[in-house]
Amino acid sequence: IEAALKGQRSKYYGLYEATTTDAKIWSSTTLAPMYNKDGEIIGGIGIVEDISEMKKYEWALEESRAHLEAVLESASGYGILTTDPNLEITYFNKEAERIFGNSSALAKGESLEKLTGGFGNLKEHFLTARESVENKKVYDFTIEKEGNGKPHYFSCRISGITNNEGELLGYVLFAEDITERLEIEKERRELQEQLFHAQKMEAIGRLSGGVAHDFNNLLTGIIGLTELAIETVDKGSDSYSILKQILSGARRGSRLTKQLLNLSRKRVVRPHTIDLAKIVRDMEGMLRSVISENIEFDVEAPEEAIYIQADPSQIEQVIMNVVLNARDAMPGGGKIKVCVTDSASVHFHPQGREGRADDNRACLVVADTGCGMDEKILGKIFDPFYTTKPPGKGTGLGLSTVYGIVKQIGGSIEVESEPGKGSKFYIYFPRVLEPVEIEKRERPPLYEKPELPQAITILVVEDEIAILDIMSFVLKREGYRVYTAQSAEEATKILNEQNIKVDLLIADLIMPGMSGTELAEKLKEDFPDMQIIYTSGYTEDILVQKDLLEWDAVFLEKPFSTEVLLRFCSRVLKKRGKN
Structure with a gap:
């Protein structure tokens, strides 16, 4: 009133208790000065309006807003932000703070581009989303952000905020961190691939067992008849040479059957403690004989024993197959190196793993300077019957057999290769650390007819x-x-x-x-x-x-x-x- 009498307009709100009904009424009072014809203040005029209903709507709206914010803040895993049509941020929940690295207090009123710079082209996605929003559709996309030294992936959705007339009031963005989900899906795919590989190997095993039975029967007849025929011809004759070739082919067929059975883990193995380094040293001469003269061959095997538990013939087959694979990768010449060591001394491992002192494994490394392999080939090299060699030059069982033997022993294989940069095979075996007595293999004696007292x-x-x-x-x-x-x-x-x-x-x-x-x-x-x-x-x-x-x-x-x-x-x- 005093302000009105001084020529000022004023407005205030108050809660009153009605004298007649004892009801509490919210009112809005507006006071203004009242003038005579000479412009002098002669009093004041007041207008009182009952705003109780309006207050109820305000309280309901505030309660609804608080409820909505509580819901949005509790949306675990979802970052939510809203913007006006000009892409200035109007809301930022706590999960958005974590994702975008900014506080809600600092975010409100700032431009989207300023606060989400680490997300690269997020603003471009909003601009692209306008067409979808205008057609009352949502816009979905995935975006990548670097964090803690590794990429994080977010599934995002943009939709429009409109009034009853359809006028665009702003945008809302939902962002979900799907990095862990993608990692789980990747692991699941890898497990499915491993399961598929195991099922494939099992099927090959069942097939090879049946094939081996029939094939071995045929080979027994061929080998026996050929040996008998060789005894009837002169050594210098053409017939002798032909029969020897037949016998050699039959024996190769026998080795192929054994490869199939090794591949499917159906061969009888008699593991015992052996010195891996000694086996490699003893094989050096034989390996040199199967390698072309234009290939440099080097062996590093310590005199100190590196013991493993395995069947020696299987280890020899692993070494031979990998070395032959390296040889075939270098038709124009190159270098092969075979190295035996413990895995803790292998400073670099494929897939970025560092050797550990407590990693009690023996490691066989076969490196070549050949043509190398791309990722597509690397993913198939251990598959049965897979080969990149010309027809007639390979069976596709060499590395598959290696894989089967190593897994049967309880070891593992890792391969490092790039096209044009050669390949390195890291083959790990469980190591025997305690001193042991090495079992010696003796050549079986030649046939001697037993001297028995009566006819047999x-x-x-x-x-x-x-x-x-x-x-x-x-x-x-x-x-x-x-x-x-x-x-x-x-x-x-x-x-x-x-x-x-x-x-x-x-x-x-x-x-x-x-x-x-x-x-x-x-x-x-x-x-x-x-x-x-x-x-x-x-x-x-x-x-x-x-x-x-x-x-x-x-x-x-x-x-x-x-x-x-x-x-x-x-x-x-x-x-x-x-x-």
Whole structure:
């Protein structure tokens, strides 16, 4: 009132209690001076307005705003910001503070470009989003930001803020950090690839087991007949040369079968403690013989023993296959280096890992200066039958076999390669640290016919007629009395019709009808001193897994040569003679 009487307008709000109804009323009071015709203040005039309803709406709006902000602030994992049409920030929640690295207090009123510079082209995304917003659509995109030395990825969505008339009032951005999700998806994909690889290897294993059985039967016949034919021709003749080539091809086929079985982890292995460094040193001469003269070859293997637990023949195969792979990568010449060390002394590991002093592994490194490989090839080099060599130059099983052997031992393989910069294979084996006595391998003795007091009767049971004929011919030539049958039932019939005492049974394990073990059990009742040799085109561990063979049984795996057959017979018959 005083201000109005002084010629000033004033306005204030107040809460009043009505005298008639005791109701509390919010009012807005406006006071202004009142003038006469001469312009003199003669009083004041006041206008009082009941604004209680308006106050209720204001409180409801404030409550709604507070509720909305609470919801937005509690939106865990989602950064939310709003802007006006000119891209000045009007709201910034706590998650947005973490993502963009700015406080809400500093952000409000600032330009989007100033506060989100680390996100590169975020402003361009907003400008692109205008067309979508005008069509009442959302705009989705993914953006990358560097943080803590590694990239972080954010899934973003921009939508428009409009009034009832459709007028654009601003934009709202939702940003979600999806870095961890992408890492999990990557791990899941890698696990799926590993599972697929394991399933593929299992399928190859089942296939190779069946193929090996039939193939080994064929090879046994080819090897045996060829060896017999070689004995009938002069060494200097063309026939002798041709037969030797046939025998060499059959033996290569045998090695290929063994590669298939190693690949599928179906080969019998007899691991023991061996010195990896010594094996590499001993192989140096043989490795040099298979490498072209235009390739420089170097071996570094310490005199100090580096012990691992493995089958020596498998380790030799790993070394040979990787070195041959390096040789084939350098048709124009180059350099191969084979190095044996402990993994802690390997300062650089692929994938950026540093060697650790407590990393108790032996490491075999094979490096070459060949053509190298790109990432696409690197991802397939251990796949069965994958090869980049011309037709007829490779089977695609060399590195697959290496992979299977190393995994079977409990080791790992890492490869570093770039096109034009050569390749390095890092092959790790669990190391044996305690002093041990190295098991020495002795060359099996040549065949010597046992001196036994009486003639020996051998019963040969084999469903493959070619193999049966070969075994019968070879054994009869050595002076054994031999009876043959193509099935267990036929063998039983022969024994029932003739008065025969069997000293040695040679039986195929898997035949139509009665198996070799079932036949042996039956004959043991009548011939308790009978010795037994089982044969099969399947491998020993498959037969054991199928309960078709005991580990202590004498097992002759196909394909075998005539000399090996006679050596096995000599061994078991000498045992019988001692008994």
